Amino acid sequence: MKQSRRTFLISSLGAASALALSREALADAPKVSESDPTAQALGYKEDATKVDKAKYAKYAPGQECTNCSFYQGKASDAYAPCPMFGGKQVNGKGWCSAYNKKA
Numbered sequence: 001m002k003q004s005r006r007t008f009l010i011s012s013l014g015a016a017s018a019l020a021l022s023r024e025a026l027a028d029a030p031k032v033s034e035s036d037p038t039a040q041a042l043g044y045k046e047d048a049t050k051v052d053k054a055k056y057a058k059y060a061p062g063q064e065c066t067n068c069s070f071y072q073g074k075a076s077d078a079y080a081p082c083p084m085f086g087g088k089q090v091n092g093k094g095w096c097s098a099y100n101k102k103a
Contacts, residue, residue, distance in 0.1 A: 029081055032088045039096070042084060048095035056097055066092040070099045 032039050034046060045051050048064040066075045066083065071090070073080020079089040084098045 029087055029089050031079055032085045032090050033083070036085070036088075042096040042098050044085075044090070044094060044096040046091040046094045048093060051095050058097060058099070059095060062096055063099050063101070064092065065090050065094045065096075065099075066097075067102050069099065069102045071102075078079055 032062055033042070034044060036044075038044075043051070043056050048059075049061075051059045051060055060099060063073045065080075066073075066077070068082075070082050070084055071080055071092070072082060073092070075092070080092065081087045082090045084096065090096075
């Protein structure tokens with residue numbers, strides 16, 4: 001089947017629009033609160049310096065969401081989505097027990 005230039009351009013515009021809208025939707029995702037049931041189960045803290053070291057022996061100073069492999073933003077982003085919280089946004093300065101250092 002031959003595709004016309006017009007059909008190609010219309011399809012490309014549709015795909016580009018869908019991509020732009022999905023990125024915008026991620027940016028508007030709700031932020032995780034420490035009272036969220038998943039956050040409580042994972043020991044999420046918005047400020048990694050406030051992690052209870054007695055309760056979470058795995059925590060080490062310097063670990064925070066921005067240098068976790070699950071953080072889906074840039075290191076400079078204040079908040080970004082995290083798959084551990086269903087795509088909700090976590091604080092870049094936060095921490096949870098699912099922390100996994102970025103390679």
